[in-house]
Amino acid sequence: MTIRKLKKISLLIAYVITIYIFFPDYAYAMHIMEGFLPFNWAAFWWVAMIPFVIAGVRSIKKTVALHPSLKMLLGMAGAFAFVLSALKIPSVTGSSSHPTGVGLGTILFGPTAMTVLAMIVLIFQAVLLAHGGITTLGANTFSMGVVGPFVTYAIYKGAKKLGAPLWLSVFLAATIGNIMTYVTTAIQLGLAFPAATGGVMASSVKFLSIFAFTQVPLAISEGILTVMVINILSAYSQKELQILAIFTGKELPTTKRRVNK
Amino acid sequence: MKLMTKNGLLLILVVGLAFAPLFLARSSEFAGADTQASDAISTLNADYEPWFKPFWKPPSGEVESFLFALQAAIGSGFVFYFLGYAKGKHSVSKKDQP
Numbered sequence: 001m002t003i004r005k006l007k008k009i010s011l012l013i014a015y016v017i018t019i020y021i022f023f024p025d026y027a028y029a030m031h032i033m034e035g036f037l038p039f040n041w042a043a044f045w046w047v048a049m050i051p052f053v054i055a056g057v058r059s060i061k062k063t064v065a066l067h068p069s070l071k072m073l074l075g076m077a078g079a080f081a082f083v084l085s086a087l088k089i090p091s092v093t094g095s096s097s098h099p100t101g102v103g104l105g106t107i108l109f110g111p112t113a114m115t116v117l118a119m120i121v122l123i124f125q126a127v128l129l130a131h132g133g134i135t136t137l138g139a140n141t142f143s144m145g146v147v148g149p150f151v152t153y154a155i156y157k158g159a160k161k162l163g164a165p166l167w168l169s170v171f172l173a174a175t176i177g178n179i180m181t182y183v184t185t186a187i188q189l190g191l192a193f194p195a196a197t198g199g200v201m202a203s204s205v206k207f208l209s210i211f212a213f214t215q216v217p218l219a220i221s222e223g224i225l226t227v228m229v230i231n232i233l234s235a236y237s238q239k240e241l242q243i244l245a246i247f248t249g250k251e252l253p254t255t256k257r258r259v260n261k
Numbered sequence: 262m263k264l265m266t267k268n269g270l271l272l273i274l275v276v277g278l279a280f281a282p283l284f285l286a287r288s289s290e291f292a293g294a295d296t297q298a299s300d301a302i303s304t305l306n307a308d309y310e311p312w313f314k315p316f317w318k319p320p321s322g323e324v325e326s327f328l329f330a331l332q333a334a335i336g337s338g339f340v341f342y343f344l345g346y347a348k349g350k351h352s353v354s355k356k357d358q359p
Contacts, residue, residue: 035311076343083336089279094286135313221278228268236347
């Protein structure tokens with residue numbers, strides 16, 4: 001039984017890796033470029049990221065071991081991030097960037113699971129596409145795989161607690177999570193390159209104006225796309241969503257229907 | 262509202278968001294945000310030299326866009342395979358338990 005579970009996990013990882021070996025991603029316009037963080041900062045973010053990756057591997061193992069039927073859904077959440085990251089979209093600021101696509105997986109599987117997927121994505125981009133970098137992997141994973149998903153998760157849970165409808169919680173979570181990824185990138189660059197006048201704050205704002213404002217319309221797009229997928233899943237995959245506790249109480253249209261019939 | 266109508270309307274919104282900038286900011290080059298960031302670093306700290314170089318770069322823009330299109334195709338292939346599979350499973354189980 002455990003061997004089968006291990007097989008399933010390794011199949012999933014192999015799928016993710018294969019995609020990024022053969023179909024590398026050039027799109028992560030937000031990543032900090034190779035060699036563009038001073039050594040000490042690069043090392044700092046590496047150390048900061050590692051506990052989240054360990055927690056993420058544990059969380060994925062647990063999910064797949066407890067509910068093997070969710071393996072496909074996990075693969076789909078990964079594939080969703082791949083598609084979105086391949087779509088460089090023009091923005092009103094006159095430059096281009098792209099969504100991260102980690103919001104969907106975060107809502108379904110929790111934040112640390114996406115840390116792992118984001119890191120795998122970033123490694124292959126760095127190695128095969130000269131995008132992002134190995135030295136800046138820690139910083140990039142921290143923004144896209146830790147801050148983004150955790151903000152998404154917190155907003156999703158918070159909005160649901162306040163009684164917001166599912167679509168609104170999902171939209172806000174994915175949109176704001178995406179923006180916060182870019183805000184983090186800007187702060188990371190600001191910390192490493194403080195301006196001569198104004199220091200860390202001034203240069204963070206400068207980088208923010210490059211990354212975050214370009215990102216606003218794209219973040220909204222990501223939010224809408226995530227809502228669309230959740231709409232489809234809640235119509236056709238209620239069983240999986242119930243296992244993952246996406247619905248609570250009154251938002252269980254299927255159970256009701258099933259009971260009535 | 263039906264699922265198709267709802268998602269159709271949402272899709273129109275996304276397409277609008279993606280294409281509107283092309284008309285709103287006609288004169289722009291739509292360069293990547295990371296290129297702008299490296300320019301900003303050189304103005305903040307002119308002496309900074311990247312201390313590590315990438316090992317490999319795609320040889321041309323054509324190769325790059327080929328890899329892009331392929332990635333989007335494979336990714337969406339899996340996403341829609343899953344969604345179709347879920348829908349099929351759903352309608353079968355509905356038939357089985359009337």
